[in-house]
Amino acid sequence: MTSTEQAPPPPSEGRAAHPDHLGHVIFITASAAMGGFLFGYDSSVINGAVEAIRDRYDIGSATLAQVIAIALIGCAIGAATAGRIADRIGRIRCMQISAVLFTVSAVGSALPFALWDLAFWRIVGGFAIGMASVIGPAYIAEVAPAAYRGRLGSFQQAAIVIGIAISQLVNYGILQLADGDQRGEIGGLEAWQWMLGVMVVPALLYGLLSFAIPESPRFLISVGKTDRAKEVLAEVEGHGVDLDHRVAEIELAMRREHKSTFKDLFAPGSRFRLLPIVWVGIGLSVFQQLVGINVAFYYSATLWQSVGIDPSSSFFYSFTTSIINIIGTVIAMVLVDRVGRRPLALVGSIGMAVALAFEAWAFSADLVDGKLPETQGVVALVAAHVFVLFFALSWGVVVWVFLGEMFPNRIRAAALGVAASAQWIANWAITASFPSLSDWNLSGTYVIYTVFAVLSIPFVLRYVKETKGKALEEMG
Numbered sequence: 001m002t003s004t005e006q007a008p009p010p011p012s013e014g015r016a017a018h019p020d021h022l023g024h025v026i027f028i029t030a031s032a033a034m035g036g037f038l039f040g041y042d043s044s045v046i047n048g049a050v051e052a053i054r055d056r057y058d059i060g061s062a063t064l065a066q067v068i069a070i071a072l073i074g075c076a077i078g079a080a081t082a083g084r085i086a087d088r089i090g091r092i093r094c095m096q097i098s099a100v101l102f103t104v105s106a107v108g109s110a111l112p113f114a115l116w117d118l119a120f121w122r123i124v125g126g127f128a129i130g131m132a133s134v135i136g137p138a139y140i141a142e143v144a145p146a147a148y149r150g151r152l153g154s155f156q157q158a159a160i161v162i163g164i165a166i167s168q169l170v171n172y173g174i175l176q177l178a179d180g181d182q183r184g185e186i187g188g189l190e191a192w193q194w195m196l197g198v199m200v201v202p203a204l205l206y207g208l209l210s211f212a213i214p215e216s217p218r219f220l221i222s223v224g225k226t227d228r229a230k231e232v233l234a235e236v237e238g239h240g241v242d243l244d245h246r247v248a249e250i251e252l253a254m255r256r257e258h259k260s261t262f263k264d265l266f267a268p269g270s271r272f273r274l275l276p277i278v279w280v281g282i283g284l285s286v287f288q289q290l291v292g293i294n295v296a297f298y299y300s301a302t303l304w305q306s307v308g309i310d311p312s313s314s315f316f317y318s319f320t321t322s323i324i325n326i327i328g329t330v331i332a333m334v335l336v337d338r339v340g341r342r343p344l345a346l347v348g349s350i351g352m353a354v355a356l357a358f359e360a361w362a363f364s365a366d367l368v369d370g371k372l373p374e375t376q377g378v379v380a381l382v383a384a385h386v387f388v389l390f391f392a393l394s395w396g397v398v399v400w401v402f403l404g405e406m407f408p409n410r411i412r413a414a415a416l417g418v419a420a421s422a423q424w425i426a427n428w429a430i431t432a433s434f435p436s437l438s439d440w441n442l443s444g445t446y447v448i449y450t451v452f453a454v455l456s457i458p459f460v461l462r463y464v465k466e467t468k469g470k471a472l473e474e475m476g
Contacts, residue, residue, distance in 0.1 A: 022148070024235060024236070025143070025144065025145065025148065025152070025236050026152070027213075028143055028213045028214070028236065029140050029143070029144060029152045029155050030155060030159075031206075031209035031210070031212065031213045032095070032136050032139045032140050032143075032155075032156075032213065033136055033140070033155040033156050033158070033159040034159065034202065034205065034206040034209055035095060035098060035131075035132030035133075035135060035136040035156075035159075035206060036132060036133075036136050036155070036156040036157070036158075036159030036160045036163065037159040037160070037162060037163040037166075037202060037206075038098075038099075038102050038128070038129070038132055038163060038199070038202055038203060038206055039129050039132045039133055039136075039159075039160050039163060040159065040160035040161060040162065040163025040164040040165075040167070041163035041164070041166060041167045041199055041202060042071075042102065042105070042106075042125050042128070042129055042163075042167075042199060043071075043129060043163075043164065043297065043298075044163075044164045044167045044168065044297040044298065044322070045167040045170075045171065045195055045196060045198075045199060046068055046071075046122075046196070046298060047167075047168065047171065047297060047298055047299065047300055047301050047302075047318055048167075048168070048171030048172075048174070048175070048182070048192060048195045048301060048315060048318075049182070049192035049195050049196055050064065050068060050298070050299060050301065050302045051182055051301070051302055051305060051311075052182035052183050052190065052191070052192035053067065053115075053118070053192065055182075055183060056183065056190070056192075057114075057115045059115065061435035061436045061438075061439050062435070062436050063115075064435055065431065065432045065433065065434065065435040065436060066119070066432060067115065067118060067119050067122065068122075068298055068299075068431055068432075068435075069428050069431040069432035070119050070122050070123055070126070071122040071123060071125055071126035071129070072126060072424055072427055072428040072431060073123055073126060073428070074122070074123040074124060074125065074126025074127035074128075074129070074130060075126040075127070075129045075130040075133070075424055075427075076126075076130060076421060076424040076425075077126075077127055077130060078126065078127035078128060078129060078130020078131040078132075078133075078134075079130035079131070079133055079134050079420060079421075079424070080130070080417070080421070081130075081131075082094060082130060082131040082133075082134035082135050083134055083138070085097070085131070086134075086135055086138065086219070087219070087222070090215050090216070090219050090223075091135055091138065091139040091142070091215060091216045091219055092210055092213065092214075092215050092216075094131060094135045095132075095135060095136075095139070095206070095207075095210040096207055096210045096211075097131065098128045098131040098132050098135065098206075099128075099203055099204070099206040099207030099210060100207065101124055101125070101127055101128035101131070102125065102128045102132075102199060102202075102203035102206065103200055103203040103204060103207070104121075104124060105121050105122070105124040105125030105128060105199075106125070106196060106197055106198070106199035106200045106203055107197065107200060108120070108121030108124065109121040109122065109125065109196040109197070110189070110193045110194070110196045110197030111189075111193065111197070136156045136159075137153065137156050139216055140152055140153055140155065140156060141153060142216040142217065142218045142219075143214070143216055143217070143232070143236050144236070145236060145237050145238075154333050157329060157333070157397060157400070158326075158329065158330075158333075161322070161325050161326045161329045161392070162326060163202075164297060164322045164325060165319065165322035165323055165325065165326055167199075167322075168315070168318045168319040168321075168322045169319050169322075170195065170198055171195050171301075171315055171318070171319075172312075172315040172316055172318075172319050174186070174191050174194050174195050174198070175191060175311060175312060175315050176312070177191070178190075178191035180310070180311050180312045181311070182311060214231075214232040214235060214236075215228070215232065216232075217229040217230075217232045217233050217236075217246075217247075217250065218250055218254070220232065221247060221250050221251060221254070222254065226247055229247060229250075230243040230244075230246075230247060233246050233247070261414055262414050262418070264410060264411045264414055265278045265411055265414055265415055265418060275411070276463075277406065277407060277408070277411075277415070278407075278411070278415050278418060278419075280406070280463050280464060281402075281403055281406060281407065281415055281416070281418070281419035282418065282419055282422045283459055283463065284399050284402055284403065284419070284464065285399065285403070285419045285420065285422045285423035285426065286422055286423070286426045287395070287452060287455070287456040287459060288395045288396075288399045288423060288426075289423055289426035289427045289429075289430055290426055290429075290430065290449070290452040291352055291356065291391065291395070291449050291452050291453045291456070292356070292430055292434075292445075292446070292448075292449035292452075293388070293391050293395075293396070294427055294430055294431055295430065295431075295434050295449075296321055296384065296387070296388055297322075298431055298434075299434055299435070299438075300314070300317065300318040300321060300384070301314045301315050301318050302314075302435075303438070303442075304317055304318075306438065306442070307363065307367065307371065307372045307377070307380065307442075308367060308369070308370045308371025308372060308377075309371075309377075317381060317384075320385065321384060321385055321388045324385050324388045324389050324392070325388050325389075325391075325392045325396075326392075327389065327392070328388065328389045328390070328391065328392025328393040328396065329392045329393070329396060329397060331392075331393040332344060332392065332393045332394065332396065332397035332398065333397065335393070336397060336398060336401055336468075337468065340466050340468040341398040341401055341402055341466060341467055341468055342460060342464055342465075342466045342468075344393065344394045344397075344398050345394050345395060345398050345399075345402075345456075345460050345464065346457060346460055346461070347390070347393075347394060348390045348391060348393060348394020348395050348398075349394070349395070349453055349454075349456045349457045349460065350390075350457065351386065351387075351389070351390030351394075352387055352390045352391055352394075352395075352453040353450055353453035353454045353457070354386075355383045355384075355386040355387035355390060356383070356387055356446055356449050356450040356453055357450045358379055358380075358382075358383035358386075359379075359380055359383045359384060359387065359446045360443050360444075360446035360447045360449075360450055361376075361379070361443075362376040362377070362379040362380035362383065363376075363380060363442040363443040363446055364443035395456075401467070402464070402467060403416055403419050403420070404416070405467040406465070406467055
């Protein structure tokens, strides 16, 4: 949703005022951010089931990779369609559909008949992830009072990284109940099935919470329910707000919006040459994924087991890296408006490159009795945590900030869609290729990721401009 380059109306007193019921606003935001929690949870919970799926269905690395990565197809479709669905039936109904899909996917993945339907349920879960990745931030931006929009908007990213961490903690707990065996039986099901099925709990909670929060005032106005929109605005912005003026503001902003299309992304007079700023957005999205971050969230347990670490410890290390991910994300949220987006990206690139180089060196050692030598083992573990820390405090957050700010108003929606699609494709490429690449040469795989981290440094220096402190209307 973008506006034209016309100046927006001055903010009303109500928009800047503190809401009368901030606790209620926080509840609404947190409820919507449950979609982000499920995004993170469903994305990374598969980490605990990878080796069990390989063993149960007796499949090779290439087939295994497709089962793991196929969810990203659903993600791309869900993200591409969620906006239109939400504009037709409302943000809340979209959340409820997402919650149902998360629930169905969890049950289906936990009780598959064969490999093919496990893959199908992964696609269903991916579609829900894609929807949640779009509808949560959009809804929060539309209900949050202006004075709190930045902080409330950060709930979505915080929920995602917490979801990742909780999924790894749950996986670790289930593994302990199964005496360290991913295929160990618990109540008639194997441990990995419980790992995938437990997501039913937060999915049902998300669905229930969606019935307890109001529809977006913007959507209500778009379908002619102005009186209900005023009630919601009074709930979230306080009863002292001039509601008629606020409705008029929203209506004016909606009339001024320019619905950008893909044609707007091409240079004037060209059907094939994208605008330079669009290429920069694509580059940011692709580099974010090509450093191999999702290997840490999809395959870390498998990775550590491949170098001789026992399953229980490997699951524990997956949990500790997810905690580091939370810490790094908090650091980024604190610093992004203080030091700027570009410096954080550069610091992150340098830190990731060094950490990945150490991982590549550690994995180059010959295994002794199926394990890395002690020194290389310690270096690999420390470097893996440092890599996740530097990613989380930089590229994990600033790429999304850049993409939301860097494009001119007239192309923002379409350009963001293209950049996000590039990110899903790059994510798929890394996720689908890692098992085969690691079979080929684990150290060499990390050398590839290191090269991409190094290349991201001149890319940022040459092509990426700072957006800190600039109004969206200044982007060009």
